[in-house]
Amino acid sequence: MTNITLDTVIFGNTIYSYLKAVATFAVIFMLCYLLLTILKFIGRRLSQKHPVFALIFSAKAHFKPIFIYLPFYVTSQYLQIPPQAHIWLVRIGVFILVLGVARLALDIFKAIIDEYLKRNGNQNPLMIASINKVITVGVWISAILFVLNNIGFDTTSLLTGLGIGGMAVALAAQTILSDLFNYFTILFDKPFNIGDIVNVNGITGTVKTIGLKGTRIENENGDEVIISNTDMTKGVVRNFHVMERRRSISLLGLKYDTPVDKLQTVPQLLAEIVNSVEGTTFVRAFFKEFADSSLNIELTYFVESNAYGVFAERTHAVNMKILQEFNKRGLEFAFPSRTIYTI
Numbered sequence: 001m002t003n004i005t006l007d008t009v010i011f012g013n014t015i016y017s018y019l020k021a022v023a024t025f026a027v028i029f030m031l032c033y034l035l036l037t038i039l040k041f042i043g044r045r046l047s048q049k050h051p052v053f054a055l056i057f058s059a060k061a062h063f064k065p066i067f068i069y070l071p072f073y074v075t076s077q078y079l080q081i082p083p084q085a086h087i088w089l090v091r092i093g094v095f096i097l098v099l100g101v102a103r104l105a106l107d108i109f110k111a112i113i114d115e116y117l118k119r120n121g122n123q124n125p126l127m128i129a130s131i132n133k134v135i136t137v138g139v140w141i142s143a144i145l146f147v148l149n150n151i152g153f154d155t156t157s158l159l160t161g162l163g164i165g166g167m168a169v170a171l172a173a174q175t176i177l178s179d180l181f182n183y184f185t186i187l188f189d190k191p192f193n194i195g196d197i198v199n200v201n202g203i204t205g206t207v208k209t210i211g212l213k214g215t216r217i218e219n220e221n222g223d224e225v226i227i228s229n230t231d232m233t234k235g236v237v238r239n240f241h242v243m244e245r246r247r248s249i250s251l252l253g254l255k256y257d258t259p260v261d262k263l264q265t266v267p268q269l270l271a272e273i274v275n276s277v278e279g280t281t282f283v284r285a286f287f288k289e290f291a292d293s294s295l296n297i298e299l300t301y302f303v304e305s306n307a308y309g310v311f312a313e314r315t316h317a318v319n320m321k322i323l324q325e326f327n328k329r330g331l332e333f334a335f336p337s338r339t340i341y342t343i
């Protein structure tokens with residue numbers, strides 16, 4: 001009968017080595033469990049008070065697989081295992097670590113961006129989502145390349161191939177890339193936002209969506225017009241949303257045979273007409289010029305709304321009252337005419 005002692009070798013390791021490995025595993029496991037508990041306690045108590053503690057709480061979740069892996073790795077150092085198995089054990093550890101670091105890096109970047117945008121008074125959901133997507137793609141590509149390089153994959157040739165392919169794609173898709181870059185220009189510069197009424201290249205409408213390739217605008221007829229982001233940034237954009245009121249300038253042409261005393265009363269009459277319409281503010285009215293066929297009176301007033309529908313409604317009301325009052329007072333509008341004298 002064989003005596004079993006602490007020096008007895010089983011599967012390449014002594015019983016003493018196995019016992020030491022088990023004890024080490026238990027100690028490391030308890031230490032990791034204790035650290036996770038502390039991080040959990042700190043995170044729950046303080047995560048609402050400051051973003052840094054919220055990151056600590058998220059780090060606990062991201063690095064939990066590391067704490068589970070660590071006891072196995074430390075224990076393996078006390079045992080004789082095949083070299084190839086040890087290499088793959090290290091690679092698995094690197095993979096788990098990179099996974100946790102990448103997830104934590106995303107949380108840190110997002111927290112920094114959110115804090116920056118809050119301090120600058122910018123809470124544009126579209127901008128935040130776009131920036132987060134770009135950062136997410138960048139972080140995960142970096143993590144994947146690091147892991148591939150760690151397991152022995154030649155990432156240099158891969159990056160070289162991607163660089164050459166990227167140049168070919170860039171040359172073939174200049175317009176698409178231009179629209180993509182201008183998409184971020186619109187997001188950061190904010191010449192307009194979703195819901196704004198704008199005029200671009202003679203097209204007036206409400207901005208519905210801002211996409212990677214183009215911006216969709218619903219015009220006054222209800223049609224959807226798609227304008228490339230490049231054209232949106234190159235063209236002259238008039239944003240009616242930022243203005244508080246709309247200005248109306250009208251040119252009223254009266255006949256040349258209008259009596260001077262009646263002509264003198266026109267500016268005051270126009271002021272009374274404009275002020276009688278709710279939501280309008282009179283600015284000026286004056287005899288502007290002697291035109292070819294008329295005596296021109298310029299009328300300027302504000303409609304106290306930036307909505308085009310309200311502007312059109314109140315302009316209509318003012319014009320109707322002008323027509324009624326002018327007809328009452330015998331003030332006649334001129335029309336292009338020519339008098340020919342024959343001898």
